Structure formats: structure tokens, C-alpha cells
Amino acid sequence: MSDDDKKNLQAVALKYNIENAPKVVAKGDGIIAEKIVEIAEEHGVTLYQDSELVKLLSRIEIDEEIPSNLYQAVAVVLSFVFQLNGKSEKIIPPSNIDPK
Secondary structure, three states, X not given: OOHHHHHHOEEEEEEOOOOOOOEEEEEXXXXXXXXXXXXXXXXXXXXXXXXXXXXXXXXXXOOOEOOHHHHHHHHHHHHHHHHXXXXXXXXXXXXXXXXX
């Protein structure tokens, strides 16, 4: 990764339990984003790249649940992660994201 790529890197970490909506637990740009990715990789957390979704999620404060207009987009990510981890047999097809 070049220095310019590192400076432009953004990351958002979500925590999800079945009882509540996913919650933003970490977010950042540049060096902070690198650290988020590094920690995720160290702990075997599945990474998913979607720059548009990261931009939307980065507007949410730490420890806040995602708004309902992002449920479907995040559900696609969670379905992907669950399938990779052998917890689901089906991926929800992507749809339009309403960034409002």
C-alpha cells in the first residue's frame, strides 16, 4: 500500500448481536484506519471493502446503532460474513443504498 493509499484509507468496525441493530465501535482515517484493520486481522475478523458504505457509516458516532436506512446495506455485509464463517447458506442480493 502506497503512502497516498494509507492517507486515504478509511475504516469502520461494527459490532452486531442478534438482539440489536449493528453498532459502530471504531472508525477512523489514515493511521487510525490502518490500526483498525491491523487489529481486525490479528483477531481473525472478516474484512469487507465498500468505500461508499464506509463513508456513510463514518458519519455515525462511536457506540451508536446504525440508522434504519442502512440496515439493508449492512445486512448484505453481515450475510457475506456469516456465509464465509459457515453460519448462513444464502447471501442477500445487494440493493440500492439510500444515504439519507
